[in-house]
Amino acid sequence: xxxxxxxxxxxxxxxxxxxxxxxxxxxxxxxxxxxxxxxxxxxxxxxxxxxxxxxxxxxxxxxxx
Amino acid sequence: xxxxxxxxxxxxxxxxxxxxxxxxxxxxxxxxxxxxxxxxxxxxxxxxxxxxxxxxxxxxxxxxxxxxxxxxxxxxxxxxxxxxxxxxxxxxxxxxxxxxxxxxxxxxxxxxxxxxxxxxxxxxxxxxxxxxxxxxxxxxxxxxxxxxxxxxxxxxxxxxxxxxxxxxxxxxxxxxxxxxxxxxxxxxxxxxxxxxxxxxxxxxxxxxxxxxxxxxxxxxxxxxxxxxxxxxxxxxxxxxxxxxxxxxxxxxxxxxxxxxxxxxxxxxxxxxxxxxxxxxxxxxxxxxxxxxxxxxxxxxxxxxxxxxxxxxxxxxxxxxxxxxxxxxxxxxxxxxxxxxxxxxxxxxxxxxxxxxxxxxxxxxxxxxxxxxxxxxxxxxxxxxxxxxxxxxxxxxxxxxxxxxxxxx
Numbered sequence: 001x002x003x004x005x006x007x008x009x010x011x012x013x014x015x016x017x018x019x020x021x022x023x024x025x026x027x028x029x030x031x032x033x034x035x036x037x038x039x040x041x042x043x044x045x046x047x048x049x050x051x052x053x054x055x056x057x058x059x060x061x062x063x064x065x
Numbered sequence: 066x067x068x069x070x071x072x073x074x075x076x077x078x079x080x081x082x083x084x085x086x087x088x089x090x091x092x093x094x095x096x097x098x099x100x101x102x103x104x105x106x107x108x109x110x111x112x113x114x115x116x117x118x119x120x121x122x123x124x125x126x127x128x129x130x131x132x133x134x135x136x137x138x139x140x141x142x143x144x145x146x147x148x149x150x151x152x153x154x155x156x157x158x159x160x161x162x163x164x165x166x167x168x169x170x171x172x173x174x175x176x177x178x179x180x181x182x183x184x185x186x187x188x189x190x191x192x193x194x195x196x197x198x199x200x201x202x203x204x205x206x207x208x209x210x211x212x213x214x215x216x217x218x219x220x221x222x223x224x225x226x227x228x229x230x231x232x233x234x235x236x237x238x239x240x241x242x243x244x245x246x247x248x249x250x251x252x253x254x255x256x257x258x259x260x261x262x263x264x265x266x267x268x269x270x271x272x273x274x275x276x277x278x279x280x281x282x283x284x285x286x287x288x289x290x291x292x293x294x295x296x297x298x299x300x301x302x303x304x305x306x307x308x309x310x311x312x313x314x315x316x317x318x319x320x321x322x323x324x325x326x327x328x329x330x331x332x333x334x335x336x337x338x339x340x341x342x343x344x345x346x347x348x349x350x351x352x353x354x355x356x357x358x359x360x361x362x363x364x365x366x367x368x369x370x371x372x373x374x375x376x377x378x379x380x381x382x383x384x385x386x387x388x389x390x391x392x393x394x395x396x397x398x399x400x401x402x403x404x405x406x407x408x409x410x411x412x413x414x415x416x417x418x419x420x421x422x423x424x425x426x427x428x429x430x431x432x433x434x435x436x437x438x439x440x441x442x443x444x445x446x447x448x449x450x451x452x453x454x455x456x457x458x459x460x461x462x463x464x465x466x467x468x469x470x471x472x473x
């Protein structure tokens with residue numbers, strides 16, 4: 001599974017970072033970017049779905065998986 | 066505009082009142098009725114406004130820039146007599162970036178946001194935890210307290226004072242000032258101006274002091290912040306400090322208070338949180354933010370907008386009904402029930418789009434620490450006088466009187 005954060009849509013809520021700091025980090029403005037090129041290990045797939053389903057800007061998507 | 070142009074389905078759709086005691090006490094039934102019938106209501110009360118209730122509509126409206134302006138983000142239109150106005154503090158100098166539109170919104174937000182990322186607010190975590198324990202130490206032997214006045218209300222002013230670097234012993238004054246602007250002053254221009262002047266003069270002096278005596282605090286950081294090679298002008302910094310005090314106090318204490326109100330009255334949820342792990346706390350805090358979202362902002366229409374059957378005209382006020390959007394059954398399963406481990410929760414308690422609450426990470430941390438510390442010390446508590454619980458509404462909704470008894 002891979003995730004992708006849209007830099008255009010992200011407004012820096014940082015909810016993904018608070019739920020899954022293993023999958024995303026945030027920059028100086030709080031805008032998120034995916035770690036490990038978006039690669040999601042099998043044991044974190046539920047967590048990846050959780051951050052997709054909790055983004056108020058619809059900025060995170062699962063691109064493979 | 067005449068009433069016949071509004072959605073003529075029922076009274077609530079054409080004559081809602083955000084200060085009506087029933088609405089303040091429990092606005093959920095009103096949103097539900099409007100959402101099913103209208104779904105964007107209008108009222109002529111309080112200067113007139115539109116009230117969207119669907120999640121998709123509120124999201125769409127939040128993204129309408131420049132069609133909607135944030136220069137006057139209060140929820141009501143008060144015709145303020147000339148003697149009660151301060152034109153130099155209207156618009157982006159008032160409380161940027163919340164009171165600004167692009168391009169000023171863009172650079173003021175860029176200057177402020179780095180101070181409120183999860184990492185930037187991390188140093189406040191220990192301070193908040195210690196503060197919560199101290200507050201609880203003060204009343205735990207009494208067997209009960211007013212969870213709004215003695216606890217929820219005491220936390221955000223001290224945390225923001227600590228972050229700004231202002232005198233924490235003056236929090237009772239800060240609380241009075243903020244309520245003077247956001248609650249008492251909302252419909253009373255003279256009161257609002259009095260407290261607005263007090264806050265402005267206070268921060269003007271603080272900024273002047275930091276220019277002469279820099280130290281390790283946010284006001285000093287803002288004094289040293291450059292955007293495109295220019296230091297932030299002092300009036301903008303004073304406005305930003307005003308924003309942090311006014312927007313950071315009433316709101317977060319309302320969220321903490323609403324959560325404690327919920328747990329005091331819902332035995333199963335309370336007992337579940339007494340043994341909660343980090344994952345459950347993570348979803349529970351977001352769920353409480355969704356179910357009891359405190360803040361309703363407003364926009365002013367600049368260009369005609371057609372949305373869900375409503376024709377918004379220049380000059381109209383639109384209430385950004387984030388709390389109502391968060392109860393839309395199209396988006397949230399069983400929206401009026403608190404589900405502590407809710408997995409799909411794209412709530413917009415902190416707004417959406419370019420005006421997403423700048424302090425959201427600080428607020429989330431304060432709420433998380435305040436609730437966890439409370440449950441660690443006081444896992445069992447109930448409402449001691451349900452009839453005495455009093456709510457404030459309007460722009461910020463939350464309990465202002467919340468008597469609870471400790472113990473099973």
